[in-house]
Amino acid sequence: MIKGFACNNPRAPVSAFSYDAGTLGDNEVEIKITHCGICHSDVHLIDNDWGISRYPFIPGHEIVGTVAAKGKNVKLTLGERVGLGWQCNSCGTCEFCRAGMENHCKKNQPTCVAHHGGYADGVRADARFVIPIPAALDSAAAAPLLCGGVTVFTPLHVHNVHADAKVGVVGIGGLGHLALQFAKARGCIVSAISTNANKETEARRFGASAFLLSNDRAALEAAKGSFDFILVTASADVDVPQLLDLLRPRGKLCVVGALPSPMQLSAGQLIHGDKSVVGSNIGAPEVIRLMLETAASHGVAATIETMPMSEANAALDKVRAGQARYRIVLEN
Ligand code: NAP
Ligand code: ZN
Secondary structure, three states: OEEEEEEOOOOOOEEEEEEOOOOOOOOEEEEEEEEEEOOHHHHHHHOOOOOOOOOOEOOOOOEEEEEEEEOOOOOOOOOOEEEEOOEEEOOOOOHHHHOOOHHHOOOOEEOOOOOOOOOEOEEEEEHHHOEEOOOOOOHHHHHHHHOHHHHHHHHHHHOOOOOOOEEEEEOOOHHHHHHHHHHHHOOOEEEEEEOOHHHHHHHHHHOOOEEEEOOOHHHHHHOOOOEEEEEEOOOOOOOHHHHHHHEEEEEEEEEOOOOOOOOOOOHHHHHOOOOEEEEOOOOOHHHHHHHHHHHHHHOOOOOEEEEEHHHHHHHHHHHHOOOOOOEEEEEO
8 A cells, every 4th residue: 555645625735545556567666755845736736726636636746766666667676766757657659759758748647637646655657757866866855856857957958048048037936946057057147037035145046147026127127138038937927028028039938837827918029029938848758867967967956845744734835835945845
């Protein structure tokens, strides 16, 4: 039996829950979990913000642990340290799976939707999504890389954001503080754009050379037309027209935060300056490997607070209150 903490109803606290995961498939891995980060998407799932949650479910998709059991086709070794993110399976045969874009497979199976996730002592996944953790990375600080890290690394990689590009990161939370570090590691000139003045010192430590408060009209006016790439990681609505004004011609606004309201876009704002707005969904297994190698070689790590798995509700309350600096990681 796998023992964890499940949410039984929308917005309800999690409570002790165990389940029988059945016979292990030939391509499956069972991970003995040591750490699981709390991504804001867990909160969206608990609240059923996206209408896709299936109760009861164990949240958690920033998982680090060791291989406890494996099917006969699995090449990982027992006891090996591994990670698992938002996605735990895909069809394996469609054009996207064959092209290394498993995150776009129509049968993309999330780790904690109609499947039990990582606020637990174990989790099952298809071996293609179970990625070895480089030795240089600490387990607790690596856990948030498995979703938050790859979600911000992927758009920088896919859009080939070059060294010296001027990059803005909107929302300095779990994703945002990793985005500042990965953009800096690429050699970009990085600015943090935040609603919270108290984050300036840390944002600069994460790699920002400028800090813009999102209500500082004068500073935003001065920064108009200066950014090549702006990555929106906020979990709440942001002023999209204002951010589009900050872009240079050919600049891109990339949205990864699950903004609750429809975005306000005018054709004119896109036409003048050939600007584009794009989205980005997590990251494929090969990109997770590359992201972990980059984190290991450039010293990118989440700034974390660890709490025991049994205190998941207190930890979730802190995330809801915006008090996580910058990621809470549950520990077994
Ligand atoms: P988080 O740690 O809670 O950080 C979110 C940040 O958003 C906060 O630190 C804050 O930054 C900003 N924010 C929060 N409330 C705000 C408000 N009322 N007004 C303006 N800004 C506000 O969340 P996270 O784990 O980084 O996740 C961020 C978002 O990304 C979530 O919506 C999550 O579901 C989504 N996500 C998407 C993907 C994907 O594949 N696209 C993957 C993972 C997560 P400041 O204090 O700096 O303003
Ligand atoms: Zn996530």
